[in-house]
Amino acid sequence: MNRYFLFPGLIIIMLLSACRDKKSAEVPEPTPYEINIPFAFPSILNIPEDNPMTEEGVQLGRYLFYDGRLSGRTHPDSLMTCATCHIQANNFEAGIDHPVFEGGIVHGITGKTTHHVMLPLTNLVWNRSGYGWSGFIYPENDQPFYRNLEDFVWLAVIAEDELAGDTTRVKELFQEIDGYPDLFLKAFGSSTVTFKNIQRAIAQFVRTLISANSRFDKYLRGELQLTQSELNGYVLFTTEEGADCFHCHGGGGNPLFTTHLFYNNGKDTIFNDPLDRYSVTGNPMHRGAYKAPTLRNIALSGPYMHDGRFATLDEVIEFYSHHVKLSPQVDPLMHHVLRGGIQLTTQEKADLKAFILTLQDDEFLVNPDFGPPPLFPDQK
Amino acid sequence: MLNKRYCILSLSLFLLAACTRDKSEPESGGLLVLNIEHSVQQNPLVVDDFLYTNEAGNNYMVTEIQWFFSDMELIDASGNTFTFPEAEQVFYVDTDIEATKEIKFKTRIPAGNYSGIRFIFGLNEQKNKSNRFVNPPESFMFWPEYLGGGYHYMKLNGKWINPDGLTEPFNFHLGIGQVYETNNQNYASYTFGEANCYEHCEGYRPGSILPSIKAFIHNYFQVNIDDISFSVADGKQTNLTLEMKVENWFRNPHTYNHNQWGGSIMQQQDAMQMGCENGHDVFQVKPSE
Known part of the structure; x- marks a missing residue:
């Protein structure tokens, strides 16, 4: 009997489908954006089903990423956007020598500094285990506004220590800027600017920021040979009796140069940061634990650690070599802790640094596709 | 025009489905679900707490265990062996990832009575190749090229109380071992293998940093479970x-x-060898309750 009901149902579906076809003919479907997976990189990407990558979405996201009006304000003194702090030449961080953000310590439009220092926006399309130093934005989060990169965009716009904006004001402002409604139409099928689509577009752009052509990548692909010092550093990087960086920061078998996981790396013995990994998991063993950031372009990503306590790579290597501290929470992977660290010699420190510098991708840092557009949609 | 085609196609598929529905028969073979458990002294493993004392008297705790097993085979009562296809020959287990602790095999197993199970702890030479896994969490198990390449068979991380009363981390990591120039031990009983690294990585072993490596040792081993009896029935799940x-x-x-x-211990073959030789009675398989 059910079959008799299904026939008219099928016809209705056909008719509806035909109607949709007619409408879509008026607004061309956006062009899918293809991400080419670099050699040895993961094939699984963090692209949510409700925000597929498109050429038009990425283009719109790039405009928004660089448009200071994202703060919802138009006065020249009140402009602020993602790129105010996330600077391409500095691995999409502010940089230790930033003229405004002294020492790379960033603050929002109100002058309030962020709770933690910045993390780079590099290769985030492969991050599937949480954003931020504590990983408080993660896919399985019960709170629907804290699940993915799109949510980080929303948070950045409204946060007092970032853009301190108002989502209604922002979407209304971009609705009135010449050129933007048309870009929203092309990217999302509607010229009505919604904040959700602003989030989606910027997240799409950020997911294109792929760094995979460093000297080390070329070495892995067999295109060049590293120097002896760099090779020595690679061995140190990937051996337990060397510097033992690889368990948390990857290597040839994990070219992201991070696990995107969270570790207490022995910086302290007393933990009173309310926004460490413990704040997410509730596991007391996670006090003082933070995300292991990618080491790609790391020389440009200072200051280092969640609180920016180290200004240079040399200071970081010195810490891991001689100043690691024992606490009940220190991660088991810090197995050199009772010796105070990995005990590198001066030459070994130099070699390790030489290897880490091979992870710098100069092409990424100047790729025009990732840089500011020459003009915004309203030709300003 | 296109919509007419859709309509005809949909109707055809619908009618075909309606016709075949009543003629379905129980599929040949049964399905196997393997539940993975970790225990200490017959109780479920509790992580992050100093609850355990090993045979050497070390008071220790475990924070996580991540490991591979591969090439599982079932042996029936007549001694015939059932081998799973390539797609179901390597499995990763992680105490932190619930989904890895329940393996639902897709391949149907011939009905019958079975009296044995074999599998490899870790990965054999053919399977343990660098770049086999590009996606996490498996890719995070990579074993550095310098140390032989491929993947960790297991990471068992924890801490113990050392003689000074301090909590000291241990990484009980098993994988390919190395024979260093300074090493004089007799490894005659072990399979020596080539490094599994990419060809262009050859020659990046600086003797000035670490002793030269003469050979690599594959430490994987076969686990034989022969004290089990279970049945597989057509259309049923075991x-x-x-x-x-x-x-x-x-x-x-x-x-x-x-x-x-x-x-x-990744660079201490003697320790890894000891761990692997202890592995013969680490595993037990039994019908789930």
Whole structure:
């Protein structure tokens, strides 16, 4: 009997489908954006089903990423956007020598500094285990506004220590800027600017920021040979009796140069940061634990650690070599802790640094596709 | 025009489905679900707490265990072996990832009575190739090229109380071992293999940093479970439990002492060999309750 009901149902579906076809003919479907997976990189990407990558979405996201009006304000003194702090030449961080953000310590439009220092926006399309130093934005989060990169965009716009904006004001402002409604139409099928689509577009752009052509990548692909010092550093990087960086920061078998996981790396013995990994998991063993950031372009990503306590790579290597501290929470992977660290010699420190510098991708840092557009949609 | 085609196609598919529905027969073979458990002294493993004492007297805790097993085979009562296809020959298990602790095999198994199970702890030479896994969490198990390449068979991380009363981390990591120039031990019983690294990585072993490596040793081993009896029936599901008895890594025949081997053993073949030789009775398989 059910079959008799299904026939008219099928016809209705056909008719509806035909109607949709007619409408879509008026607004061309956006062009899918293809991400080419670099050699040895993961094939699984963090692209949510409700925000597929498109050429038009990425283009719109790039405009928004660089448009200071994202703060919802138009006065020249009140402009602020993602790129105010996330600077391409500095691995999409502010940089230790930033003229405004002294020492790379960033603050929002109100002058309030962020709770933690910045993390780079590099290769985030492969991050599937949480954003931020504590990983408080993660896919399985019960709170629907804290699940993915799109949510980080929303948070950045409204946060007092970032853009301190108002989502209604922002979407209304971009609705009135010449050129933007048309870009929203092309990217999302509607010229009505919604904040959700602003989030989606910027997240799409950020997911294109792929760094995979460093000297080390070329070495892995067999295109060049590293120097002896760099090779020595690679061995140190990937051996337990060397510097033992690889368990948390990857290597040839994990070219992201991070696990995107969270570790207490022995910086302290007393933990009173309310926004460490413990704040997410509730596991007391996670006090003082933070995300292991990618080491790609790391020389440009200072200051280092969640609180920016180290200004240079040399200071970081010195810490891991001689100043690691024992606490009940220190991660088991810090197995050199009772010796105070990995005990590198001066030459070994130099070699390790030489290897880490091979992870710098100069092409990424100047790729025009990732840089500011020459003009915004309203030709300003 | 296109919509007419859709309509005809949909109707055809619908009618075909309606016609075949009543003629379906029970599929040949049964399905297997393997539940993975980790235990210490017959109780479920509790992580992050100093609850355990090993045979050497080390008071220890475990924070996580991540491991591979591969090439599982079932042996029926007549001695015939059932081998799973390539797609179901390697499995990763992680105490932090619930989904890895229940393996639902897609391949149907011939109905019958079975009396044995075999599998490889870790990965054999053919399977343990660098870049086999590009996606996490498996890719995070990579074993550095310099040390032989491929993947960790297991990362068992934890801490123990050392003789000074301090909590000291240990990384009980098993994988390909190395024979260094300074090493004079007799490894005659082991399979020596080539490094599994990419060809262009050859020659990046600086003797000035670490002793030169003469050879690599594949430490994987076969686990034989022959004290089991279970049945597989057509169209039915069989549930088995694979249990790792964690404390057995540290006993029988060798008493493994963290105070002797310290926190890291990836470059200590003697320690890895001891761990792997203890592995013969680490695993148990039984019908799930």
